[in-house]
Amino acid sequence: MNRQLIGYGILLALMLAAPAVLYPVLVMKILCFALFACAFNLLIGFTGLLSFGHAVFLGTAGYVAGHSIKVWGFPPELGLIAAALAAAALGWVIGSLAIRRSGIYFAMITLALAQMMYFFFLQAPFTGGEDGLQDVPRGKLLGFIDLADDYNLYYFVLAVFVFAFWLIHRTIHSPFGQVLKAIRENEARAISLGYDVAKYKLLAFVLSAGLAGLAGATKTLVFRFATLTDAHWHTSGEVVLMTLLGGMGTVFGPVVGAATIVTLQNELADKVGSLVTVIMGAIFVVCVLAFRRGIVGELGALYKKMLGGKG
Amino acid sequence: AQKGAAKLSGDMVKIGVLTDMSGVYSDLGGQGSVTAAQMAIDDFKAQAKPSWKIELVYADHQNKADVGSNKAREWYDTQGVDMITDALNSAVALAVSKVTLEKKRILLDTGAASTRLTNEDCSPNTVHYVYDTYALANGPGKAVTKQGKDSWYFLTADYAFGHSLEKDTMDAVKANGGKVIGAVRHPLNASDFSSFLLQAQASKAKVVGLANAGGDTINSIKAANEFGLTKTQTIVGLLTTIIDIHALGLPTTQGMMFTEGFYWNLNNETREWSRKFFGKHKKMPSMLHAGTYSAVMTYLKAVQATGTDEADAVMKHLKATTINDMFAKGGKIREDGRMVHDMYLVEVKKPAESKEPWDYYNIKAVIPGSEAFQPMSLSRCPLVKK
Amino acid sequence: MTEIFGIPIQAFMGQLMLGLVNGSFYAMLSLGLAVIFGMLNIINFAHGALYMAGAMLAWMGLNYFGIGYWWSLLLAPLGVGVIGIFIERSMLQWLYKLDHLYGLLLTFGLALILEGLFRDLYGVSGLPYSIPEEFAGAYNLGFMFLPKYRAWVILASLLVCFATWFVIEKTRLGAYLRAATENPKLTQAFGINVPLMVMLTYGFGVALAGFAGVLAAPAMQISPLMGSNLIIVVFAVVVIGGMGSILGSIVTGLGLGVIEGLTKVFYPEASSTVVFIIMAIVLLVRPAGLFGREK
Amino acid sequence: MTAAEYLRVTDLHAFYGESHILHGMDFRVNSGECVTLLGRNGAGRTTTLKAILGLTGRRTGSVMLNGREVIGWPTHRIAHLGVGYCPEERGIYASLSTEENLMLPPQVGSGGMPVEEIYRMFPNLEERRQSQGSRLSGGEQQMLAMARILRTGARLLLLDEISEGLAPVIVQKLGEVIRSLKEKGFTVILVEQNFHFAAPLADRLYIVEHGRIVAEIGRDELEQKQALLHEYLGV
Amino acid sequence: MAEDYILETRNLVKEFKGFIAVNDVSLKVRRGHIHALIGPNGAGKTTVFNLLTKFLGPTRGSIHYNGEDITPEHSAQIARRGIVRSFQISAVFPHLTVLENVRIALQRKLGISFHFWRSDRSLEALNGRAMELLAQVGLESFAGMVAVELPYGRKRALEIATTLALEPELMLLDEPTQGMGHEDVDLVRDLIKKVSANRTVLMVEHNMGVVAGISDTITVLARGAVLAEGPYAEVSKNPAVIEAYMGTAH
Numbered sequence A: 001m002n003r004q005l006i007g008y009g010i011l012l013a014l015m016l017a018a019p020a021v022l023y024p025v026l027v028m029k030i031l032c033f034a035l036f037a038c039a040f041n042l043l044i045g046f047t048g049l050l051s052f053g054h055a056v057f058l059g060t061a062g063y064v065a066g067h068s069i070k071v072w073g074f075p076p077e078l079g080l081i082a083a084a085l086a087a088a089a090l091g092w093v094i095g096s097l098a099i100r101r102s103g104i105y106f107a108m109i110t111l112a113l114a115q116m117m118y119f120f121f122l123q124a125p126f127t128g129g130e131d132g133l134q135d136v137p138r139g140k141l142l143g144f145i146d147l148a149d150d151y152n153l154y155y156f157v158l159a160v161f162v163f164a165f166w167l168i169h170r171t172i173h174s175p176f177g178q179v180l181k182a183i184r185e186n187e188a189r190a191i192s193l194g195y196d197v198a199k200y201k202l203l204a205f206v207l208s209a210g211l212a213g214l215a216g217a218t219k220t221l222v223f224r225f226a227t228l229t230d231a232h233w234h235t236s237g238e239v240v241l242m243t244l245l246g247g248m249g250t251v252f253g254p255v256v257g258a259a260t261i262v263t264l265q266n267e268l269a270d271k272v273g274s275l276v277t278v279i280m281g282a283i284f285v286v287c288v289l290a291f292r293r294g295i296v297g298e299l300g301a302l303y304k305k306m307l308g309g310k311g
Numbered sequence B: 001a002q003k004g005a006a007k008l009s010g011d012m013v014k015i016g017v018l019t020d021m022s023g024v025y026s027d028l029g030g031q032g033s034v035t036a037a038q039m040a041i042d043d044f045k046a047q048a049k050p051s052w053k054i055e056l057v058y059a060d061h062q063n064k065a066d067v068g069s070n071k072a073r074e075w076y077d078t079q080g081v082d083m084i085t086d087a088l089n090s091a092v093a094l095a096v097s098k099v100t101l102e103k104k105r106i107l108l109d110t111g112a113a114s115t116r117l118t119n120e121d122c123s124p125n126t127v128h129y130v131y132d133t134y135a136l137a138n139g140p141g142k143a144v145t146k147q148g149k150d151s152w153y154f155l156t157a158d159y160a161f162g163h164s165l166e167k168d169t170m171d172a173v174k175a176n177g178g179k180v181i182g183a184v185r186h187p188l189n190a191s192d193f194s195s196f197l198l199q200a201q202a203s204k205a206k207v208v209g210l211a212n213a214g215g216d217t218i219n220s221i222k223a224a225n226e227f228g229l230t231k232t233q234t235i236v237g238l239l240t241t242i243i244d245i246h247a248l249g250l251p252t253t254q255g256m257m258f259t260e261g262f263y264w265n266l267n268n269e270t271r272e273w274s275r276k277f278f279g280k281h282k283k284m285p286s287m288l289h290a291g292t293y294s295a296v297m298t299y300l301k302a303v304q305a306t307g308t309d310e311a312d313a314v315m316k317h318l319k320a321t322t323i324n325d326m327f328a329k330g331g332k333i334r335e336d337g338r339m340v341h342d343m344y345l346v347e348v349k350k351p352a353e354s355k356e357p358w359d360y361y362n363i364k365a366v367i368p369g370s371e372a373f374q375p376m377s378l379s380r381c382p383l384v385k386k
Numbered sequence C: 001m002t003e004i005f006g007i008p009i010q011a012f013m014g015q016l017m018l019g020l021v022n023g024s025f026y027a028m029l030s031l032g033l034a035v036i037f038g039m040l041n042i043i044n045f046a047h048g049a050l051y052m053a054g055a056m057l058a059w060m061g062l063n064y065f066g067i068g069y070w071w072s073l074l075l076a077p078l079g080v081g082v083i084g085i086f087i088e089r090s091m092l093q094w095l096y097k098l099d100h101l102y103g104l105l106l107t108f109g110l111a112l113i114l115e116g117l118f119r120d121l122y123g124v125s126g127l128p129y130s131i132p133e134e135f136a137g138a139y140n141l142g143f144m145f146l147p148k149y150r151a152w153v154i155l156a157s158l159l160v161c162f163a164t165w166f167v168i169e170k171t172r173l174g175a176y177l178r179a180a181t182e183n184p185k186l187t188q189a190f191g192i193n194v195p196l197m198v199m200l201t202y203g204f205g206v207a208l209a210g211f212a213g214v215l216a217a218p219a220m221q222i223s224p225l226m227g228s229n230l231i232i233v234v235f236a237v238v239v240i241g242g243m244g245s246i247l248g249s250i251v252t253g254l255g256l257g258v259i260e261g262l263t264k265v266f267y268p269e270a271s272s273t274v275v276f277i278i279m280a281i282v283l284l285v286r287p288a289g290l291f292g293r294e295k
Numbered sequence D: 001m002t003a004a005e006y007l008r009v010t011d012l013h014a015f016y017g018e019s020h021i022l023h024g025m026d027f028r029v030n031s032g033e034c035v036t037l038l039g040r041n042g043a044g045r046t047t048t049l050k051a052i053l054g055l056t057g058r059r060t061g062s063v064m065l066n067g068r069e070v071i072g073w074p075t076h077r078i079a080h081l082g083v084g085y086c087p088e089e090r091g092i093y094a095s096l097s098t099e100e101n102l103m104l105p106p107q108v109g110s111g112g113m114p115v116e117e118i119y120r121m122f123p124n125l126e127e128r129r130q131s132q133g134s135r136l137s138g139g140e141q142q143m144l145a146m147a148r149i150l151r152t153g154a155r156l157l158l159l160d161e162i163s164e165g166l167a168p169v170i171v172q173k174l175g176e177v178i179r180s181l182k183e184k185g186f187t188v189i190l191v192e193q194n195f196h197f198a199a200p201l202a203d204r205l206y207i208v209e210h211g212r213i214v215a216e217i218g219r220d221e222l223e224q225k226q227a228l229l230h231e232y233l234g235v
Numbered sequence E: 001m002a003e004d005y006i007l008e009t010r011n012l013v014k015e016f017k018g019f020i021a022v023n024d025v026s027l028k029v030r031r032g033h034i035h036a037l038i039g040p041n042g043a044g045k046t047t048v049f050n051l052l053t054k055f056l057g058p059t060r061g062s063i064h065y066n067g068e069d070i071t072p073e074h075s076a077q078i079a080r081r082g083i084v085r086s087f088q089i090s091a092v093f094p095h096l097t098v099l100e101n102v103r104i105a106l107q108r109k110l111g112i113s114f115h116f117w118r119s120d121r122s123l124e125a126l127n128g129r130a131m132e133l134l135a136q137v138g139l140e141s142f143a144g145m146v147a148v149e150l151p152y153g154r155k156r157a158l159e160i161a162t163t164l165a166l167e168p169e170l171m172l173l174d175e176p177t178q179g180m181g182h183e184d185v186d187l188v189r190d191l192i193k194k195v196s197a198n199r200t201v202l203m204v205e206h207n208m209g210v211v212a213g214i215s216d217t218i219t220v221l222a223r224g225a226v227l228a229e230g231p232y233a234e235v236s237k238n239p240a241v242i243e244a245y246m247g248t249a250h
């Protein structure tokens, strides 16, 4: 237990120091996607629901944050909260439809509904369509911290991330998390014990959507943009890939996966052009065929094996 | 003349080609733009023998404004890039233009179409170099209407670029005594256009204007052929380039009319340069490629002339220069950032007329720069003093 | 009567027919998906990419080997089928015992690879493929204008769909298929070569997509992205129809094509969302889909 | 002795993924014999039947079927040597009707039972023949699972817990069926919990524990090996 | 009279597309009894269970629980009334510990199951009650084990402990000993006997050993209708029952 705390401490220290060494905007992007992937993992890893349209929450929240800050003049913190709530509300709508089916149907329905929202955003006047919602001011946090400064913004984003990460961690280890686990293990039995399974799944979905929304809103703040890309199904695929690569159902997997993919895309985009897609696809295939536990999962298994070997 | 005295950040000039390397517009700009920029650098080095280094970087913005602005930001912040060019896709261009202003560098945009770049979103650090929706709309809007084909129906890509192209063309049509019967909006990247074309057919308009681009244009034209629209109505692809014609082939596209900013087979100068380009790229240049070459060359000359890569000084010099090269004759950069040069109204040849591969156009008219682009009097750019 | 709801009957019928054409593609693709899903329990996300590969193969055949449309109609699906068999043997077969979602993820990865490769090779502007001469032109039926090629697409896809339905529902081979779908191990224990059937089924399912691709080539744009744009709509079709029945996917595919076509006439802005809206409604009323069986 | 030997299993190991279930099974079944595998839950009897047919994960050792080594063969080829399998979980196809279920398995040998005779044996099935497989009652499904392999002409029947969930009258009838099958020269391996059902039918009984044969009891030794039976099976 | 019977069905009928699976069954289950439902295959026993728990809706007839008509209620409502059904396939949460398995069932009544912000340490309050239940089925020494590692019979015991945690008034068991070896059959039989104190059990079972051993009343169904009813000794001698169900061997 103590060791775990020390581990978290070291990680936090590293993240606090990161912008001194790394390009802060890139690290912020990684944090946004890490948060997004963690939110996604709450569903796939701990509830067993594969939502293949999760980008819709990222995108929706991005627009809500962008619009409320730019047009209505919300302060950034309020914009973020409004966006997360909007994403959660959308999560409630999509979730209530999708949980009527399970398994891959669930995946297909979330994907299709997300695509519908994508078309909606494409045509809705407030999104700027293909141009996106540009030039969102970063504003002043609590009225006095100027977020236009990359470093100020970085620590704000880090704080948002740490809060959300803590919340996910807490959810997994809560009475609610315990029921989710039971549902994943044996749904029929959970029903027969009197649990209204649909409601639990829905709450998990709404939580995940809200947190994904938080990620999207934060991203809007970082890039001063809300774009259609964020709502596109490719982004949904990306978050699946991040989580899969990092390790589904592990606490840190999504973070590692997001960092890897974002860095990789950043590095590769200029070097191999359109082959980036091929490489992403290949990572998918390799992960599914040989590497299903993901980076963190495999390392964990290795660590256990070593302990076992010694003991 | 001031070779030794150059004061350059990082002791070199770094040029970034920010383009679509893999998406719908990658054939329009893409690798070809990188090639063109590199050619300009090589030619400049050979001609001017600068004492300073020139470096070229390029990146794929994937048609995502956020990717583009992020990349631009990163280039400016961490790589010391002095000038970005290409930047096709209006959304990306607008975003990059803002970052460029914030970081005080230069954007010579050769790829984007939206007139916003020189109107409400104009910037002292941005030059709109090759074409815009106004120029695209104006040529055919006028010429075709004047031919007596005076009733128009529009097939419009349902997003900002399409809307602005549609609006600009409608204005041109009306200004020349034509009338607009209607318009149908289609989603970007639609897979099937037949139903929209049926509506266009049912409208009985004489002209069907395609206010879309890339794959959408190609698809619309194919479907128009299949439904026999081409027999009874005139199809005008408002943003059509030689790349699209090449993809569709002459039998399908013959007789189409549109505005181009460049044609390789225009004169000896263009032919010479284009053949050289063809040798490297295996395709003839689009107006973007030629424009990118011209922009990079012009920029490098300006840096040499001013002896600095500091944006304000270079911009000032640029705006005072007259551009004379294979791409533009007497080109001028206006206060709002618009580079004004001649455009061409072209008509696609019949297959029988084409004497060699890529011999596709008959030049119907040269539209002088002063007519091709939006006059300053109409500009909504705050930089323009009225 | 020359007008329906204020729309000239000619335009109305034209749109109806176009909807039917699109519906044919939906039907063929969702049929392939259903057949594959039935046997392998895998949602073949690569279906769209293989549909694209069918069109691409036709184009490559024409441009590199001079293979014409008719031969392509036979050879390209075969080629796609072979690709499918390769995919099944080398990858998918290791996933059957795992959670279904891995199949979805693997094929998603494959779709990205295929799409990326073709994009790298041919760009995205699209490749031309002209309508075979036999089908150039159109019939003027008086009340409508019917391009011959579109008529052929509807006919060909109906034939293929019906043949598939017949084999699966009415023949002994079909009974084996249905049995193997439900309980592959036991079916094999009865002496039926299930791995072979699975392999061929996947091959056949994707060949259907390849066939649709060739049919689409002259009518639509051959581009690396043509499949991924379509596949999500087909997913919605599948959810609406319910995976349970072969007939369901055919009827739903055609029906939705028509509905989408009519939306383009009356309210074009909604044409890209109408299928999804119908999906949402169907989910509310009949979660298992129109033809699906509740498990 | 070897001449009449129909099945010989030697040092058979089988795995489900990582878990090692069979640890060297050794037994033989002669032609026309009925042999019973008894044991506690999870002893590995079902797994033995599955391993013979190649339905488990990895397996090693030897399975000689009618003089042929089939350990490396795919399941469907083994079946075509004339093996019929009635699985523990019945395996009725829910999407097929009762009749389709019955007619599904292909012929793997000559001399299968005609359908009329089957219906005479299980009148419930005839009555419910149009009903969907999944709609049958538990016991009806059990009957159908048994009935459909009698049709195929399989000479070696692998029967897993066929008396399970059946009314005592039907269990009694099943006993008669197996006796008559034996008379016709069928070879039967019976996996049973129900000792009282299996004992009178079996020529020999094997007791399975932890994936191994731990005892073999001839039909005539039942009396004297009571203690052994009690130890292993609690009967 | 009414309080004597916990459950009553009146003229229950279920038809499937013309086929009558349950035909005019009027069943009375006495409070505190172990009531067995037997009958030949396809007699309609499982269907009766499905009707009682509303997995199927009756074509005609009514169901009364504690004197109240519960015919129109949904499965979930019926479960909340205290009618709990066990499943034929073993139903545990395989990767939770034995203790957690029981706790999940207890947790629902605590009313904090949606509290995602609360630490799961708040559940430890339930441990005492959970251990009590485990002790009832003889599993207290297995509490920390992961359920998947339990032997088959013990899994069934765990399932019963979990069911007991819901404090059912009436337990419906469909063939609880199916597929069990002799030792496990005995274990489960004793368990049913033990937990039936203070509650009522209605079970379907083909194992005459179990039925004979613990049931107070037996109803024999045949072709959807009640053929006989009474204590084992009486029913097992009924010639019609012997002919339709027991066979001569018994």
Ligand SMILES: Nc1ncnc2c1ncn2[C@@H]1O[C@H](COP(=O)(O)OP(=O)(O)OP(=O)(O)O)[C@@H](O)[C@H]1O
Binding pocket: D016, D019, D021, D039, D040, D041, D042, D043, D044, D045, D046, D047, D048, D088, E152, E179, E181
């Ligand atoms: N698919 C499987 N994967 C992993 N382990 C399995 C699988 N099937 C069975 N086992 C395990 O193999 C062991 C032997 O099982 P098997 O079904 O052969 O037992 P059995 O003797 O037939 O008992 P039963 O009375 O339960 O049918 C058991 O411990 C069981 O848990």
Ligand SMILES: Nc1ncnc2c1ncn2[C@@H]1O[C@H](COP(=O)(O)OP(=O)(O)OP(=O)(O)O)[C@@H](O)[C@H]1O
Binding pocket: D128, D131, D135, D136, D137, D138, D139, D140, D165, E016, E019, E020, E021, E039, E040, E041, E042, E043, E044, E045, E046, E047, E048
């Ligand atoms: N959904 C259904 N549709 C049609 N017939 C059905 C359905 N469910 C059950 N039946 C029929 O109703 C009859 C009674 O079935 P039920 O499952 O209640 O029998 P049971 O008494 O439980 O028998 P067993 O002891 O074999 O389990 C059977 O003949 C069965 O085929």
Ligand SMILES: [Mg+2]
Binding pocket: D045, D046, D047, D088, D160
């Ligand atoms: Mg068994």
Ligand SMILES: [Mg+2]
Binding pocket: D137, D138, D139, E045, E046, E047
């Ligand atoms: Mg039953």
